[in-house]
Amino acid sequence: MKVLLENQAATELFAADLAELLKEGDVLALSGDLGTGKSTLSRALLRHLAADPDLEVPSPTFTLVQTYELPRMSVAHFDLYRIEEPEELEELGLDEYLETGVALIEWPEMGDKTYWPEALDLKLTEGTKPDSREITLTANCESWKNRLERLNARRALLAKAGWIDAAREHVQGDASSRTYFRLHKNGETIVFMDSPPTGPEPLLASGKTYGETVHRARDITAFIAVGKALADHGFRVAERVAVDADNGLALLEDLGDHTIAENDEAVTERYELAIDELAKLHGCKWEPELECDGKTHQLKQCDFEVLITEAELYLQWYLPHASSEPVTQQMSDEYVAAWKELLAPVLQTEQTLLLRDYHSPNIMWLSEETGLNKLGLIDYQDAMIGPAAYDVASLVYDARVDMSAELQEHLLQRYCNLATKHKHIFDEIEFRKAVAILSLQRNTKILGAFVRLDKQFGKPKYKEMLPRIRNYVRRCFDLLGDVKLKKSYKVILTSNETRQSDS
Template identity: 80%
Template sequence: MKVFLEDQRATELFAADLAELLTEGDVLALSGDLGTGKSTLSRALLRHLAANPHLEVPSPTFTLLQTYDLPRLPVAHLDLYRIEEPEELEELGLDEYLENGVALIEWPEMGDPSYWPEALDLKLTEGTEPDTREIILTANSESWTNRLQRLAVRRALLQKTGWMDAEREHVQGDASMRTYFRLHKNGETVVFMDSPPAGPAPLLPSGKTYGETVHRAKDVTAFFAIGNALSDHGFRVPKRLAADPDHGLALLEDFGDQIITENGEAVKERYELAIDEIARLHSCKWKTELQADGKTHQLKPCDFEVLITEAELYLQWYLPHATGKPVTEQQHQDYVEAWKELLEPVLQSEPTLLLRDYHSPNIMWLPEESGLNKLGLIDYQDAMMGPAAYDVASLIYDARVDMPEDLQEHLLQRYCNLARKYQPIFDEMAFRKFVAVLALQRNAKILGAFVRLDKQLGKPKYMKMLPRIRSYVRQCFAQLGEVKLKPMFNVILLSNKTG
């Protein structure tokens, strides 16, 4: 891949684009003559990762190594120009830095490339005009080959839409493969979304992948189609400003950073609007075939296979983590049968649009708007048709927020009062039980998913939420009473842990 950069600012913006692709264990090997811009690119990349345009980035020419403990990724910045023997790399401890961070290596030719066989090589040269540069990027791994392809299509969309010279700002994403960054230009901002198609995944005994079984979106069509349907019914979703649907890219209206919580705490007035919003959504009639970009997206049913496959994450990941013992086949059979008993009446309720992740990070607060338009919806691409209680449970048993029980009850009663207005027949007692059942199912899934993120994918930050989720599990069983499923959660229910 060859990139032409017309000036220093273009080099700095390219560095920000490259920084958005970095992950643990990456090595960037920057070669080129003196004055070709290696330090400029390194400095800009570090400042983008630090979200600090004024970060001091001294040259490691004499120290050989400079380290940065940055919030997103620790970075080791090396300059090997003065290294005398390649073996000195062992003394620098490069392997240790790569366990959970990345390395930027200037003058890599002075070292031993066998230490970084899968590095991304960047060869910088001066261009034909003053201040211009050319960079040739060479991938030495399938991962970098794929990421360079993403880099090329991202920059092509930026160029096409006139946003190439905009400042980049990283936006914290979710636990999925989607990534986001904000673009600033002439007082305007937009959000760049990269939603790559789902890649290969292990097969379950059913012969389908986990994503296929639980109806996760395969590509960006689902996001656009469901967004269109929500907008048609008057719900506030980000406007699509430009897109490359074939590659899963879009420029979206920027809803800002405010959500329905403030300083990590639930704001009652905002949550009341969120309950009003979901009650109105459940009162609408929804088509199951939705359109976007000439393609049809089918809303799939939230059935027992979906819910048990999600709930089994608790058995597969959380229970072995908590007990130190593998789950037996008999435990698995008992678990599935107990869930069947609980979920059967829930799944007989009238299906509606189920947004699936209707909780604080995905409900934006738009204070300049009025009424229900104060809420902006995002992250709805995995929506299904299913029981209304699911999204209510998702909101009031939010894994990321300590929800006081009196606020939970207030919101649940508010929903029930609205449901009676919208529905000719509404069984409040049954609905309350359904909310408890689905809150338990969601939190069982989340317990397993968060342990998996830590153990398998090296993302430990989600583990700090486990005490809150365990508390929600106890709340659910307090409402459900003595059900067959209860013994499978004794590791939580009988624990002396307060969380």
């Protein structure tokens, strides 16, 4: 892959694009004659990772290595120009740095390439115009080959949309494989979303993958189609600026950084409006087939297989984490049977569009708007057709914020009042029980999923929310009483753990 960089600014923007693709264990081997821009690219890459345009980046020419503990990953910046023997790399501790971060190596030809066989090779040469440079990128492994293809597709969409020269700002993503960054240009901002098609997954006993079983979106088509359907019904979603559906890329209107929560606390009036929005959404008629840009997306049904597959994450990941007690086949069979009994009546209740993750991270607060337009919806690509109580449960038992029992009751009663007013038939007692059951199912899934994110994917930050979620589980059982499923949760229900949110 070759890229022409017309000036220093273009080199710095390319470095930011490259930084967005880095993973722990990567090596960037940066070569080129003196004055070709190696230091410019290195400095820009480090400053982007640090989210600090003024970060001091001294040359490691004399120290040989300069290390940076940055928020997203650690980086070791090597300059091998002065080493006399390649074996000196062992003394510099390259292997140790790669265990937890990234290595950026200038003058790699002075070392030994066998130390970084899967590196991305970057060679800078002078261009035909003053200050221009040409960079040649060579992938030495499949991972970098795939990432360079995405880099090329990303930059092609930016160029086509007229945003290639915009400043880049990293945006913290979610637990999915999607990544985001914000673009700034002439006082305007938009958001770049990279939603790659799902890769291969292990098969479950059913012969399907987890994603197939629980109806996770496989590509960006679902996001585009559901977003259009929501907009057509008058709900506020980010407008599309440009889309490359084949590669799962989109430039979107920037809805900002403010959500309906502040400092991990629920803002009552914002949550009230979110409840009002659900009441409106549940009053709309939703077609299961959604058309957009010449493609059709079929909304799948939220059935028992979906809910029990999610709930089994608790047995697979959370119980082994929280208890030394092995999960036997009998325990698993009893668990599934108890859930089937509990969920059967819920799945017969009113069916509507189910957004699935209707909670604070995905409901943006647009203070300058009016009415329900103050709420901007994101992350709805996994929507299904299912029980109306599901999204109410997702909001009222928001895993990201401490919700008092009083606030939960206030929000639930607000929804019930609206439903009673606008629906011909509404059974409040039945609905409240469905909310408690689906809240238990959802928080059960989250317990397992968050432990899995730590154990399997090295994302420990989600475990910080486990105490809150356990409290929600206790609250659900307080509402449901002595159901058969209760015995499967004794590790939580017999705990002495307390939090302010217990009140």
